[in-house]
Amino acid sequence: MDRRVVLGPGDDCAVVKTAGNLQLLKSDCIVEGIHFLADADPMWVGWKAMCRSISDIASMGGLPLDALVTVAIRSDVEFEWLKELYRGLRKAASTYLVNLVGGETARSPGPLFLSVTLTGMAEKGKYVSRSGGRRGDWLFVTGKLGGSIDGKHLRFSPRVREARWLVGRFPIHAMMDLSDGLGSDLPRLAAASGVGFEVALKNLPLNKGLRSGKRSTGRRRLRTAFSRFRGPSNRALNSNGRKPSPGLQLTPIGRLVDSGRYEFEQKGFDHFRGST
Amino acid sequence: MDRRVVLGPGDDCAVVKTAGNLQLLKSDCIVEGIHFLADADPMWVGWKAMCRSISDIASMGGLPLDALVTVAIRSDVEFEWLKELYRGLRKAASTYLVNLVGGETARSPGPLFLSVTLTGMAEKGKYVSRSGGRRGDWLFVTGKLGGSIDGKHLRFSPRVREARWLVGRFPIHAMMDLSDGLGSDLPRLAAASGVGFEVALKNLPLNKGLRSGKRSTGRRRLRTAFSRFRGPSNRALNSNGRKPSPGLQLTPIGRLVDSGRYEFEQKGFDHFRGST
Numbered sequence: 294m295d296r297r298v299v300l301g302p303g304d305d306c307a308v309v310k311t312a313g314n315l316q317l318l319k320s321d322c323i324v325e326g327i328h329f330l331a332d333a334d335p336m337w338v339g340w341k342a343m344c345r346s347i348s349d350i351a352s353m354g355g356l357p358l359d360a361l362v363t364v365a366i367r368s369d370v371e372f373e374w375l376k377e378l379y380r381g382l383r384k385a386a387s388t389y390l391v392n393l394v395g396g397e398t399a400r401s402p403g404p405l406f407l408s409v410t411l412t413g414m415a416e417k418g419k420y421v422s423r424s425g426g427r428r429g430d431w432l433f434v435t436g437k438l439g440g441s442i443d444g445k446h447l448r449f450s451p452r453v454r455e456a457r458w459l460v461g462r463f464p465i466h467a468m469m470d471l472s473d474g475l476g477s478d479l480p481r482l483a484a485a486s487g488v489g490f491e492v493a494l495k496n497l498p499l500n501k502g503l504r505s506g507k508r509s510t511g512r513r514r515l516r517t518a519f520s521r522f523r524g525p526s527n528r529a530l531n532s533n534g535r536k537p538s539p540g541l542q543l544t545p546i547g548r549l550v551d552s553g554r555y556e557f558e559q560k561g562f563d564h565f566r567g568s569t
Numbered sequence: 570m571d572r573r574v575v576l577g578p579g580d581d582c583a584v585v586k587t588a589g590n591l592q593l594l595k596s597d598c599i600v601e602g603i604h605f606l607a608d609a610d611p612m613w614v615g616w617k618a619m620c621r622s623i624s625d626i627a628s629m630g631g632l633p634l635d636a637l638v639t640v641a642i643r644s645d646v647e648f649e650w651l652k653e654l655y656r657g658l659r660k661a662a663s664t665y666l667v668n669l670v671g672g673e674t675a676r677s678p679g680p681l682f683l684s685v686t687l688t689g690m691a692e693k694g695k696y697v698s699r700s701g702g703r704r705g706d707w708l709f710v711t712g713k714l715g716g717s718i719d720g721k722h723l724r725f726s727p728r729v730r731e732a733r734w735l736v737g738r739f740p741i742h743a744m745m746d747l748s749d750g751l752g753s754d755l756p757r758l759a760a761a762s763g764v765g766f767e768v769a770l771k772n773l774p775l776n777k778g779l780r781s782g783k784r785s786t787g788r789r790r791l792r793t794a795f796s797r798f799r800g801p802s803n804r805a806l807n808s809n810g811r812k813p814s815p816g817l818q819l820t821p822i823g824r825l826v827d828s829g830r831y832e833f834e835q836k837g838f839d840h841f842r843g844s845t
Contacts, residue, residue, distance in 0.1 A: 297634070297635075297668075298635070298668050298670055300670075307635065307637065307670035307671040309634075309635055309668075309670065309688075311587045311588060311589065311592075312587060312588035312589030312590070313587065313588030313589075314588070316587075316592075316688075318635060318637055318670055318671060318686075318688065319637070319671070320596075320637035320638070320639045320671065320672055320673055320684065320686050321639065321673050322639045322641060322673060322675055322682070322684065323675075324641050324675055324676065324677050324678070324682070325678075326678040326679075327641075327675060327676050327677070327678060328675070358573070358585075359573075359574070359583065359585055359594060361583065361594055361595070361596035361686060362596070363596045363597065363598045363684050363686075365598060365600045365603075365682055392573075392574050392585075394574055394576075394583035394585065394594060395583040395594060395595070395596065396596055397596055397597050397598060399598050399599075399600055399603060399604070400600065400603050401600050401603070401679070401680065401682070402600070402601075402602040402603060402679070402680055403602075403677070403678070403679020403680045404677065404678055404679045406598070406600070406641055406677070406682040406684075408596070408598065408639050408682075408684040410594075410596050410637060410639075410686040412585075412592075412594065412688070
C-alpha cells in the first residue's frame, strides 16, 4: 500500500487520497441462486446490484460518482431479460446521480454474475469508517429493520442524502451499512472499533409483522431492506427518537460498551437511559 | 454523464477528471470454464485476472493505482486453491505497484467468478484512446503475436512501462490492448477511429511454431499472450523496426486507411512502404 491509501480492505469502501478530496472505492457482486432467484424481476435485480454499492458509499458519508458494471451471462438468458436488468441498473444510477462509465460482459457456463464497482467522493477528514466507535457512544439505526423478508430486499433505497446530512451535522464516530442484518453486522462494527455493545431488542424499529423475539437466522432472510446507519454520536443526536431532516427516522437502539460484551437484551431503552 | 466524465463506456477504460490528473477506471472478469479451466494453476489464474485490467490501464497510457477484487466461489473450492489464487493476484499487484484496496467474497452455486477493478492515472491530455487513429497512421504491435496457444495466455505481462515510454515520447494517436487477437481487436480500433486498415500478414511478428497463414479462429485461441500496442504514430517512430528503449520490440504491420477497408494482405511490408 502506498501513502495515498487512507483505508484498505475491511471496511465498506476503500479510501484513497486524490489531489482534492478523498476517493471511495467499492466493488460488490450478486449471484443468481444466492442473492436473487432466476424468476426475480430483472429490473429490480439490476436496481439492487447498483444500490448495494451506492449504499456502501453512503455508509462512509460519501457521494457516489462513477460505476462500472461487469456481467457474466448464461447463454440461455433472453435479450429482454438483459434489457430489463440494465434498465434497473440505469434507473438506480440516474436516481443517485451516478455515471455508468463502463464495464464488461462475459459468458457464464453457470449462473448469472453481476458485479458493480463504484467510486465515490468524501471531503478530507469527513469519511466515517466502522472503526471509530467509542465506549459510551449511542447506537442508532435509520429506518426499520426486517424488510427483506417480504422480498423487499431487491427494492431498497440507499440512504445517500440522509448519511450526508448526518455526517455534515453531527460528530458521527462510526457508521456502517446493514447488509446482513443487525445480528451479523453489529459485531463487525464493534470488532472494528475494539468495543462491545448492548442493544435493547424492545427498541428495534421493526417492520409490521415482525416481533423482536422472532429473529431470523438464515443468511438470505437476514439480508435487510435498507441501508441503516448506526451512528454512535454525541448527546445532540440522541435518546428522543425525533426525526431529523430529511425525513430520516433515527432510532436509538443501544450503546457501545467495553470490548467483549455483545448483548441483545430483552429490556427496553430505559435501561440504557438509566446507565448514562 | 456529468462533465467530469471525459470518456464513458466503449474504450479500454473510462476516463474521469479528478482535481489533479485524469482517473482511469477499468473492470474486468474471468469465469471458470470460459477464461480458464478448473485444473489451471490458481496462482496464474489470479495473475491473469489482475493483469488483464492492468493491461487495459496501460493501453490508455496510464499508470495503474488501486485494485478491488470480487470473487464468487464454489463451496467445494479448497482453501489451498484460494490461497494460491490470491497469491497470484498479490504477485501481479506488487509487480506493477498496484494497491489491493478491497473487494468482496460471495458464494457461487456454479463456476468460480473473479472480477478485478482497477483505477489508474493519466496526465491531463495524455491518455490515448482507441478512437484517435487517422488515415495514413502507421500501425504497430509490441512483442509477438500468438502466444496464447501454448497456455501462455495465463502468464502474460502487461506493458505498463513500455506504454508510458511510448506515450511520453511520440504523438501516439490511438492505442489498444490486444485481448481477443488482432483479427478481432483491430476492427474495433478502426471502427472507433472511423478508419479502415491494411495489415501485411507477412510482417506479423509471430511466436515460434506459428505461420502467418495459420490463423486461429476460436475465441479462446485468439486470446493473446501480451498486451500489444498498435500505435499509429508519426514518422519518427516507424518503418525500420528498431527497438526503442525499454527493450520494446515494436513492429510496423500496416497502415490505417479510408474507412470501410479491413484488409489482411499476404503481401509484405514493402507494399506499405511503397504506398507512403
